[in-house]
Amino acid sequence: MFSYRVRVRWADTDASGRIHNTAALRYFEEAAGDLFRHLGLSLEAGLAGGLDFPRVHVECDYLLPLGFDDALEIRVFRGRVGESSFALECEGWLLEEGPWGPLLSGARGRPIPSLALRGKLVIVTVDRQKGESTRIPHELRQALEQLSSSSKPS
Amino acid sequence: MFSYRVRVRWADTDASGRIHNTAALRYFEEAAGDLFRHLGLSLEAGLAGGLDFPRVHVECDYLLPLGFDDALEIRVFRGRVGESSFALECEGWLLEEGPWGPLLSGARGRPIPSLALRGKLVIVTVDRQKGESTRIPHELRQALEQLSSSSKPS
């Protein structure tokens, strides 16, 4: 399990007063980037080596309303790892209410901490020259093995 | 089935040279907004009437690489409709390659037209005052019934 902290940014809200529905996916991506940086890896670095790592599937459940300045902990787990693709399972835990967010978002009575977001990214290794999927590089596979597998939050 | 046209915008690309993984969800949202405007409705208008329509689930499969200026047709279908929630199933069809996008994105040999995106939005009707889900308004339910149900693309 890997942990990343983020606050809901103003630019990530919309006129409902709450978080926009694409924001969680950006937080998951930031957490994944931070994870790989800590492992001395970078999916982006693969680009220089001729590899691409497109996200071929993204999804998120919004379990609680979230608003501006709410403090979140994003947790990243290893999902299914195949020959050329792998999944990262992500959770977003509400750790602290933004001081003003509830006034705007109407969110009330949310337990602290509580599971607010649950999602998944599926990433494929692609040989950029050939335009075809290819085996996950050894280093990346090893790094994924170090990551704890997804919890089953109840 | 409802149809909406959009080109991949420069701001929706990332340093991979292709579309960012949150962009399709914005296109689905734009298509849904356009759909409701044509039906004389607006989820956003519900806010004024005390209703919220949060997206509680979003997902997308990226079936083909997409790049700057690729022209897409977003098709919206009715998914499952329950008491207080409903799903919109969305497809994104590549209609025309951007003149320059393939140089940047590396995308080649994509048939025209072809199914590039497939996703879903699940939307709940919420009573903003009570903070609880509530029945889908009658008008909205009628509008959803006019929408053809999701195709089964093979």
Add this chain to the structure above:
Amino acid sequence: MFSYRVRVRWADTDASGRIHNTAALRYFEEAAGDLFRHLGLSLEAGLAGGLDFPRVHVECDYLLPLGFDDALEIRVFRGRVGESSFALECEGWLLEEGPWGPLLSGARGRPIPSLALRGKLVIVTVDRQKGESTRIPHELRQALEQLSSSSKPS
């Protein structure tokens, strides 16, 4: 003068109920991209030819509150053209109020049409290999000359 139509998208609003302060710059960029496509050019195509066209200055005045679904006409004019850089001056005219936007944005009593946005993009031609600015390509310079110079809206 070149004209481009856009509606304020839901994803471009924030929890104030109005347009986010970066959205106009995206609209200007979309308008500029559309302009260059019509001229058979693409700043992005330059990337393939070893040229970069980074925006080295962006600015925008927000003259009127704007909200979801407000319909805008973006007008693009030629600003100052130098050896290696050029400016595009942009205006955003409110053509039609979104049917629901005013409920969320609080915007009222805005004349139609009215000038809502005024801004500028300054773009430099860069030789990507050398990392240095270089002369504006001939074709692009000709295209800029076809564009009417900036009006002086009073």
Add this chain to the structure above:
Amino acid sequence: MFSYRVRVRWADTDASGRIHNTAALRYFEEAAGDLFRHLGLSLEAGLAGGLDFPRVHVECDYLLPLGFDDALEIRVFRGRVGESSFALECEGWLLEEGPWGPLLSGARGRPIPSLALRGKLVIVTVDRQKGESTRIPHELRQALEQLSSSSKPS
């Protein structure tokens, strides 16, 4: 002077391989939000009190190419303070190169630290009910006085 740290996020890049031209304005906004939180204030909280703080002018100079994962320090200074409006002057200093960003962005030979971004936000206090500008609240004016005025970077 107030300082805020941020890394260039993947979602903030575009197909040029570098930062998108709206990203700096989001960083300035985040820095300003962080500043006000530390002062026990929130522009957003004003919404609940009937005040709006729209950004009526935003601008940014991009002085250096920036790419994914570059580490920045955003510095916020007090600009001109009037009756109902005030300016925040912002700088972005490159503190550390992202390990992989230069491969994608082509940025090379940038001194560390160096001034990469310089910009400004102009914010107006608006009475939301009347839709008119109004005096800056006393608490906010005091907070602004605590902020050092803009440096003159040469």
